[in-house]
Amino acid sequence: MNIQDLEKQIRDRMDTFPTKTRRVAEYLLGNSSEVAFHSIGEVAERLSVSKAQLVRVARMLGFEGYADLKVVLKEALLAQVAPSAIAGEVQDTHIPQDLCRLEQANLEETRNSLSSKAIVTFCEAAKKADAIYCMGWGISALVSEWFYTRFTELGLKTVLMRRGSVSLIEQSRAVGENDMLIVCELPSYVIEVTEAVEATARRGTRIITLTDSPAAPICGHSYLSFYAGDRSPTFGSSLIGPMFVVHVLTSVLSYNMGEQGQAALAAQKEGLSDQRVYYPAYGLRY
Incomplete structure (x- = not known):
């Protein structure tokens, strides 16, 4: 069932x-x-x-x-x-075509799971937060880092939380009641991530989760959850669906922020004119 x-x-x-x-x-x-x-x-x-x-x-x-x-x-x-027989979805004789179909299915599943109401709720929470903390472990850290990049480009106070010399549980102590914590968690689920989320939830922080399934332990503590298709016969999880969610949420947020968002994007675009960094003749765009 x-x-x-x-x-x-x-x-x-x-x-x-x-x-x-x-x-x-x-x-x-x-x-x-x-x-x-x-x-x-x-x-x-x-x-x-x-x-x-x-x-x-x-x-x-x-x-x-x-x-x-x-x-x-x-x-x-x-x-x-872990849907059964996922490895059988890609046949050796048609690997490129089958991989494309599988990723198309991931994107379709992800798109269908997004709702306008949830996106608006996300934007309002991001705008009200004193600071936005982005947490991820392993492959999920790549997704949380893109959240961090996008929020930073929009001029929002953002902190990236990744496992290093300081554990995620230790880093979570800095997250306050008026902050927002956005957590990406793709299988396999990490105990330390769940414990850090639990500690933050007890302080009343609004927690936004991006996972592959409501089975992810962090979902029990989330204020708002987003789900992305991530099925892949290689490398554990596909990041195309989760990255699509990041792109949609932050793009809508940039418009939702009004003049502040447009000014932040204009400042980013202006940086492309720095010829110490970019070649001016290759169709620069931001």
Whole structure:
């Protein structure tokens, strides 16, 4: 069962629920990664209900108990992280064509997951933040660095968080309540990234996540989540989908910032006239 089928099954069953019970079921449905990867006690505390109430709701949804609901959710979410037979999607005899089709599918999946409402919410959060922190580990750090580059070009106060002589958990201590933390996390998921996000979330920071699936542990702490197709038979994950998200979000942000955004881009463009850096005769553009 995939996550879409599971969500439909839950929606179909909860139509006749009393208002209070339906509220709990809707929360479980809308926070699938939290239900799948956190204990019943943690979920009950966040919902301000008893553990017994969660068990009752799970049974009303057709499961024998809360543990069974959690197992099915976890399996459905993880199926999105590692779809079966992905290696078979690229045939040796048609590698270039099949790779192109796979990347086209990644882009289509990514585009379909983007919503205008989420993009506007992202822009408003970025404009209100005292500072924007960009976090990533391994291959995901390449995506977070592009976020950092784009925010810097727009004149926004931005800090890049990468694993080095100081751990991500140590770096996260500088992130304040009025800041925004944007985290890119592609498989394999990193424990230190999750712990840094958890520590930051406890301070009330708005956390924006860019991942491949709601199964990513960081999604349970995010204010807003974006998802990108990243399937690839080589190099672990494709970055084309995640980079597309960065390009769309920061491009819309540049317009959303109005005169401030346009002035920042104009200043970047002006730098192209520096002939100590660029050849002037090769169609400079920014």
